[in-house]
Amino acid sequence: MNFELTLAAIAAIFLLAGFVKGVIGMGLPTVAIGLLGLMMPPAQAAAMLIVPSLVSNIWQAVVGGAFRELVTRLWPLFAGIVVGAAIGALWLVRSGGSTATLWLGVALAAYALLGLFKVEFTVPASREGIIGFVCGIATGAISVGTGVFAIPMVPYIQGLGLDRHRLVQALGLSFTICTIALAAALRHAGEIDADLLWPSLAGLVAVLAGMRFGQLLRGHIKPEIFRLCFFVGLLMLGGHLALRSIL
Secondary structure (H helix, E strand, O other): OOHHHHHHHHHHHHHHHHHHHHHHOOOHHHHHHHHHOOOOOHHHHHHHHHHHHHHHHHHHHHOOOOHHHHHHHHHHHHHHHHHHHHHHHHHOOOOOOHHHHHHHHHHHHHHHHHHHOOOOOOOOHHHHHHHHHHHHHHHHHHHHHHOOOOOOHHHHHHOOOOOHHHHHHHHHHHHHHHHHHHHHHHHHOOOOOHHHHHHHHHHHHHHHHHHHHHHHHHHHOOHHHHHHHHHHHHHHHHHHHHHHHHO
């Protein structure tokens, strides 16, 4: 595949990922890494995701009016993410080989199953800090290995009982911290270089366009049907990546 076709494919993937994020407030790294994983090693896909993910998550994080409140409540999670990313950087596979692809597939499938079966957790208020810190460590380590930020951070945040607007803003804040920690880990591992500039910029433009389109259509799409299609697609993609890496 020549450079122009590769760039167009990357832009299309980020457009779709941005659309999903615009509709449900999450899913950008999950969709983008999963589909990019069909074309390249997970570490390279994760490096390409840094700029589009960071910009879109900052946008999501600052909108909502509860920034200070959420930072005060979620700081143990954020601290754990940084610690977990540092741990993950120690065993990051520089080649992004079949082992990384296998774990990417497993992470996507696990996330999809949690969503399909509507597995929900309730986080006790008295244990929010310690549970958040532990979930942060696991999320940071998993995100470095696979580029996926969702497990177990998203179930934890959903278990806090936040209203819809605070939930979306909390996810944006958490994804921002994950993206920064992931960028530092990938930089340490030598996975970020100048060759990623144009694909990243194309991805950024596509993500912002997709997010805006998704936000405009949010009120016109049945959320349950959209989420069902989203999680079924993720499950199939995760299964394909996992099987491809071992067969």
